[in-house]
Amino acid sequence: MKVAIQGIKGSYHHQVARQLYGDVALLECNSFDQLVIAVAKADADTGIMAIGNSIAGSILPNYTLIKEQGLTITGEFYLHIKHQLMALHGQGIKNIEEVQSHPMALLQCKPFFRKHQHIKLVETDDTAAAAFRIAKEKKRGVAAVASTQAAQLYGLKIISDNIQQVKKNATRFVVVEKTSRNIDGANKATINFTAGHQPGSLGKILTTLGGLNINLSKIQSVPIIEKPFLFSFVADLEFESVSQFELAKLEIGILVESLEVLGVYKSHVL
Structure with a gap:
């Protein structure tokens, strides 16, 4: 079985995939467009995509993508989101000049960054991918907003933990497939x-x-x-x-x- 996710290993989509299917094969997608096309073309058996957040609201374009590709929602999963600020070891918040992450993650952490006006916020394709690039390219002065799992996976230091605006922050994900099927206990x-x-x-x-x-x-x-x-x-x-x-x-x-x-x-x- 292969599951398409938006992002790479260590992303929140990856966490949901593991919760639902265990250590399953992944098809890492750079965008939600790429994800739904992969499922529609049967490059993946199923896809997991974020559809809304308790702080940032719904991701409306994703409903359109599901409809355009003729996919069907076969499940949902709510994940508690805890955003960590991470960078290469040996640095503190005063050393960080730029923070990279997915725009939804940055939006959920706006109050934290208002307290650190010297930091430039840069939107990227994925939370975990931002962490991966910092580790791979050894970027000093640059941090990422991502999960604890991403920090562990890519060997980064967590500078500040749980920086999201609301501590009880959750994202709703939906499972999408190419064809509909009968779901036991559907409600x-x-x-x-x-x-x-x-x-x-x-x-x-x-x-x-x-x-x-x-x-x-x-x-x-x-x-x-x-x-x-x-x-x-x-x-x-x-x-x-x-x-x-x-x-x-x-x-x-x-x-x-x-x-x-x-x-x-x-x-x-x-």
């Missing part, structure tokens, strides 16, 4: 729909879901790329049985202009 679904243009159309959809005892745990508007300033909605629905969800699809199907199921899967409790 959650992610849908993408476009509401009608009539006044109150979205309200009717939400009321219908509530009447069917389906919990709407998340709803968010997503830009329709080919139609500027028009939006569809991504929603996470929680239910007790798949048959309950199937009924909901029929009920709201007559209220929407379009409806696509991005995945039916078993929820993960943080």
Whole structure:
């Protein structure tokens, strides 16, 4: 089995892969675009991609990528995120002039860096990759924001630990596959729909879901790329049985202009 992840060994995606599948073969991808294409082309059996963070919010473009490549969400996983500031040994915070990391990681640590105005923040492709390059190229005066595992893997010193804004920081990851399958105990679904243009159309959809005892745990508007300033909605629905969800699809199907199921899967409790 091969799992596609965004980033390299030591990344948070790698941690999720190990939690779900153990010491599995990895396909390391530089971007989420590369990840979904790899799964769509069957270069990997499955993919793991971040979809949102409790501090930074949803990664909306990833929903579009899943839809465009015709992938299906078959699972989810919440990972507690603890960001560490790391650099080559023999350095302290006063020696650091530049910090490199993934933009989402830097965003989650903004308050920490406001206290260190001398540090320049540089966005890179991956947390662990930033740590790897510092170690490989022996960059002094440069630090990375990444996981404890990345520091251990690449032999870096943790200068400051748990520098994220909120200590209870978590990222939601989804498992994506090329084809859908029946998931034992499935109790959650992610849908993408476009509401009608009539006044109150979205309200009717939400009321219908509530009447069917389906919990709407998340709803968010997503830009329709080919139609500027028009939006569809991504929603996470929680239910007790798949048959309950199937009924909901029929009920709201007559209220929407379009409806696509991005995945039916078993929820993960943080």
